[in-house]
Amino acid sequence: MSEFSSSLFWLLGLTLIPPAIISALTLYPIRRHAGRLGLVARPGGHSTHVNVTPLGGGLGIWAGIMITFAAGTFAVWLLRQSPDLQSSVPEFFVVHLDGVWSRCAQLWALLGAGSVLVALGFIDDRRGVNPWIRLAIEFAVAGYVVYGLGFGLTAFIGIEWLTNLLSILWIVGLINSFNMLDNMDGLSGGVAAIISASMAIVMLTTPESGSMVSQLFVAALLLVVLGSLLGFLWHNRPPAKIFMGDAGSYLVGFLIAVAMLMATYAGNISERPHAVLAPLCVMAVPLYDMTTVLWIRIREGRSPFVGDRSHFSHRLVDLGLSRVQAVLTIYLVTGTCGIAAVLLTTVSIFQAVMVIGVVLCMLSLVIILESTQWRNNDS
Template identity: 30%
Template sequence: MNVELQKIGMVAAALGVALIVAFILTPVVKVLAQKVGAVDVPKDNRRMHDHPIPRMGGLAIFLGFLISALVFVQITPQLRGMLLGAVIIVVLGIFDDIYSLRASFKFVVQIVAALIAVCSGNIIQIISNPNVFSSNPYWDLGWLAYPVTVIWIVAITNAVNLIDGLDGLACGVTTISSMTLLVIALVVGEPQVAFLVAALVGGCLGFLPYNLNPAKIFMGDTGSTFLGFVLAVISVQGLFKLYTIISFVVPFLMLGLPIFDTAFAFIRRIAHGQSPMHADRSHVHHRLIDMGFSQKQAVAVLYIISAILGLSAVVLTTGGPEKAMLLLLALCAAGAVAGRIFLHNNEKKNGAVPEDRPSGDGKEDGE
């Protein structure tokens, strides 16, 4: 019991150190971003803000995470590889926030960073077989482990980056996903993974007060790609190596929102004959804004969806797939009913009236 309490205390300390460092450094990074020209100027309808806002705030998250990880986590080849890859991602993000680099160049550098992490031992070697009727419960990926892991890391890196479209969205969703992974790591007895994730949660929580609507600073690609990269590598260390059903399902539940949004965006763009990397205004958060939600409401809805998926992942880990599926269905049904009630009230507030009454000026609540 004392050992468990000590472990939880260390996790809390790792979280606290990262939180304090990120919280203190964010104003410093804001001044630095303004001096080097890392400022987001609204120039198209994808931007939700109407005035220039400094970005590159992810540097504060990274420094909080790095200091906490170096203090509380045992240095292993896997950790060194992850940190080296993360440094490359952060440096790339800083230059992108200042100079707006080409997508193709960023993609190549992301692959290099992923390869460094993979060659250091962060590899998805065995996953559970998604075919529950198969006599073989596990898949040994063999030589495919290397390309599969690289694809996973690069995909999640970009998935988190793509949902960074509203104040506090990517940071908050990453916090929820990280807390899910933290609970799972404690439940299955992975203390090193728990310390790492706690440092990531702390860095996000320290930055979040400055990033909530109305945001004083954006994390930029410096933060969103770093968060995606670290989450992807930690999931390889802490989830995929578990020889159970959760090794396949849990990472996809935990990161369900960014994975769904990215997959839907790629399918939509390819169907329209566009490049998958072509920017547009049809992400989930944009659709919520177009439906009449304010930024705060849209972010709250996506936080709830992420929390539902995260809670389902935790239940799947501790209670089995049947309980997790029932919980997911029940929460989705409750969310659908609540959403319908909200939309009905929102329509009435915005001027929608019954058909047997004269209609007034319908004013859409857009931002």
């Protein structure tokens, strides 16, 4: 096995397997005691599920992420304190020990901000939170990340106040897009897993600016999120035994959004400014769902904060697909967008135009198919 293959094997094993196991195991007692915690989704209203179902999936996702990073932080600290132990671990980890340790404070500040959103979602799952208060807290957390931790996009704009504003809107937008997408078994978690995997590939194949080193810190963050999501999906696959809930969707949307802001997309090749469109490309489905749902609600004179059955997945079911087929269709579209995002970071401008064109054609096809149902409803 080559050095690169061995390093990739260890990276994937340590970032995917532990959070998946922790998340999956944690959710068994959460499922059992969800009623005592007040984390229960009941049939009725705008919901389409027919059974009383626990809502604490987000707690398992949070546990998988936090425990994995806690163990990883302790392991890094121990190896730095005991040089003799370094001979017992692969050289790949020894080389990056100092770099990883230098980012630990930043990592835990980020995880602390995410935990605030988990607490917000937990309260929202139990008894609801005023939507304006919820948005205020989301904007406050996003502002802390952008101004306090210094994470933000550049997008070759060069106007700091504008890029900071766009970064905050990006974070809040993705938090709510994953929250709105959480409306069918396996949907939000599966889409988030596909997006995390796609962006992790981008990070592992795109070096940091000014170096030839892959963006291991961001890749590891996305892979741990992916692993925790896989553990959750074991319980959330149809028929779901537990739902993600607001606690989970807020956390997942937040971490994916910030990971994309932390990343570099063009690497050392200035001829690929189009690579910064990779996040928009991979997020096409959640953003499409959120945008169309808000447009439908506002057009019909309803509150954009009140849930309904106008989501992309519901509209696919209205076209005649089963719920499982609708979820798999959205997986397929998201996977295609993920492949396109990976390609954007490796191709020339001319080829990038074709890649983006494929994504736009696919979304246009979706709109055309959906317009048939819209016309039927209007008639």
